[in-house]
Amino acid sequence: MADRTGRPVRTGPERIRKLAQAALNADVTVEQVDTILESLSETLEDLNNSTATLDATLERFNDTINRINELAPRLHGVVDRMEGIVGRVERIVGLGESVISPLAATDHAIRGVVDRLRRGAGLG
Template sequence: MAINPPDRGTRVGDDRQRLRKLAQAAMNADQTVGQVETLLADMGPLLMGLTKTTGSLDETLAGMDATITKMDATLNKVDTTVEQMATVVERLEAVTSRVEQVVLIVEAALRPIGVVESAGRAIVGRLGVLSRG
């Protein structure tokens, strides 16, 4: 069996086809690199704006942190004040309770005087000692 050598005409055509594909791929790659460069150039100002916005956001968050710290301190003061007011209210309730007890005692003590006064008026009225008008 004899081995036929490869056809040189076919090989040359294959090589040309391969070179055309490589050249086309190189042109496509060059065009893609150009597009990427354009895209990156357009992204530059966008990234600068984003950097500025991020800086502003950082400043805002720092201010917000300070505000939250002040708010926390204020709420702690309010809690302390509420506790103190609860103590004052308890004391006022105790004083009110004592005053009510004193009023009840005074009313009880004055009842006999009121009865004597009423009886005295009734007697004076029947005797006609005090005239009206």
């Protein structure tokens, strides 16, 4: 047994009051823990729903990335074909400029001659 020397001796009613107070404190503590556990349970359910939604979103994202990966080689092919078309158009434009250049020079020369004739004749 514990040595009780130097401690005041409690009477029966004091002990009952002390035990009743301890029981009330324990009851309040149990209610607080119960409230916290209920709140934690709701939070975990919300987190579970969020995780499920995140999983679905990540699956859709992964599917999209896979489709992009499948599309990339075809896009390279399209770009290569477009570069070929642009090269041909550039050659056609260059050829057209080559054909038009002498005509433009001839036109410019003829206009110069006509302008000089007009001025010489006093018409312009």
